[in-house]
Amino acid sequence: MDSVIRGLAVYLFLLLIFRVAGKRALSQTTTFDLVLLLIISEVTQQAMVRNDHSLTNGFMLIVTLIATDIFLSVLKRRFPRLGRLLDDAPLVIVRDGKPLKERMAKARVTQEDILASARQNHGLENMDQVRHAVVETDGEIAIIPERAAARETA
Amino acid sequence: MTPVRERAKGLQLDEDMDFQRRSWIFQRVGWTLMLAAMGAAAAGLLGPGPYSRTAADSPGGLLRAEFNRLERAESNVDVAIRVRGGASRDGLIRLSVPLRVIERARLIRVDPEPESVETGSDQLTFVFRTATPETESRIFFRLQTAKAGRLDWRIGLAGGADQVEFSQRVYP
Numbered sequence: 001m002d003s004v005i006r007g008l009a010v011y012l013f014l015l016l017i018f019r020v021a022g023k024r025a026l027s028q029t030t031t032f033d034l035v036l037l038l039i040i041s042e043v044t045q046q047a048m049v050r051n052d053h054s055l056t057n058g059f060m061l062i063v064t065l066i067a068t069d070i071f072l073s074v075l076k077r078r079f080p081r082l083g084r085l086l087d088d089a090p091l092v093i094v095r096d097g098k099p100l101k102e103r104m105a106k107a108r109v110t111q112e113d114i115l116a117s118a119r120q121n122h123g124l125e126n127m128d129q130v131r132h133a134v135v136e137t138d139g140e141i142a143i144i145p146e147r148a149a150a151r152e153t154a
Numbered sequence: 155m156t157p158v159r160e161r162a163k164g165l166q167l168d169e170d171m172d173f174q175r176r177s178w179i180f181q182r183v184g185w186t187l188m189l190a191a192m193g194a195a196a197a198g199l200l201g202p203g204p205y206s207r208t209a210a211d212s213p214g215g216l217l218r219a220e221f222n223r224l225e226r227a228e229s230n231v232d233v234a235i236r237v238r239g240g241a242s243r244d245g246l247i248r249l250s251v252p253l254r255v256i257e258r259a260r261l262i263r264v265d266p267e268p269e270s271v272e273t274g275s276d277q278l279t280f281v282f283r284t285a286t287p288e289t290e291s292r293i294f295f296r297l298q299t300a301k302a303g304r305l306d307w308r309i310g311l312a313g314g315a316d317q318v319e320f321s322q323r324v325y326p
Contacts, residue, residue, distance in 0.1 A: 016184075017188075019180075019181075019184075020180070020181055020184030020185065020188065021181075021184075022181055050228055051228070084170070084173060088177060089168070089169070089170060089173060089174065089177075090167055090169070091169070091174060092165060092167060092169060095165075106178050132165050134165070134167065144165070
């Protein structure tokens with residue numbers, strides 16, 4: 001009983017805290033972000049497992065976490081607004097080649113972040129080659145290059 | 155010449171800026187609460203710390219308990235008992251601790267080590283030898299709490315000469 005309650009409490013707390021932290025908190029843009037996530041996972045594990053290192057406790061915690069995840073995913077499919085509440089929504093930060101500065105500030109995204117994603121994923125060189133940029137719900141920046149928006153002519 | 159297919163007209167994206175603005179407000183409120191929680195924790199409002207550290211004196215003035223009024227489950231709870239000089243009998247200090255405290259929190263250590271421990275129906279009596287009965291003695295209890303809730307202490311000198319009562323609240 002204790003394992004189930006702890007598992008649920010930790011799952012819901014992490015859901016809330018990452019929702020408050022914002023999309024970019026999950027994106028692991030730097031090595032330190034990865035280290036931070038590893039530290040959080042270690043702290044979470046200790047809070048959930050405590051002194052009970054039995055197989056039963058471990059299995060129950062895994063079942064609780066997965067079952068909660070499945071339940072929420074079913075709910076999100078059924079109620080799209082809930083999905084948006086829990087997972088946030090994508091945010092356009094460059095539209096038609098124009099950076100939307102206010103949105104970038106609110107989403108804590110800099111031009112350098114956009115350029116890094118453009119270089120890594122599309123081999124682009126500068127902002128003029130970026131038609132659209134979207135901060136996705138997982139914190140990654142999706143880039144639509146200028147050339148991808150055009151179509152072939154015969 | 156075949157016609158040019160139309161250039162894509164923009165992103166097919168379900169964007170809701172009202173929701174997004176509310177999200178940002180929610181995040182900022184959340185950040186403020188997180189900062190407040192950090193400040194509260196540092197100050198000892200969520201466990202051991204400056205606010206939490208306190209002391210309680212017995213009515214007769216022979217005992218003083220130093221403890222944290224707020225503790226956390228699965229962590230060490232340290233309680234220090236000062237026994238005023240002259241409270242011992244035949245060089246022995248006998249302190250009784252309620253069994254209900256020992257049942258709720260695992261006793262890890264007692265410093266100094268008692269000469270003996272006597273059981274009773276609802277209490278344990280720890281017997282300490284003191285080399286200097288006329289001076290103050292300090293006894294440390296370290297326990298580990300298992301569950302959240304309240305720990306109600308009543309530490310007494312043998313024979314009911316004096317006792318100190320205090321409570322600790324344990325966060326989950």
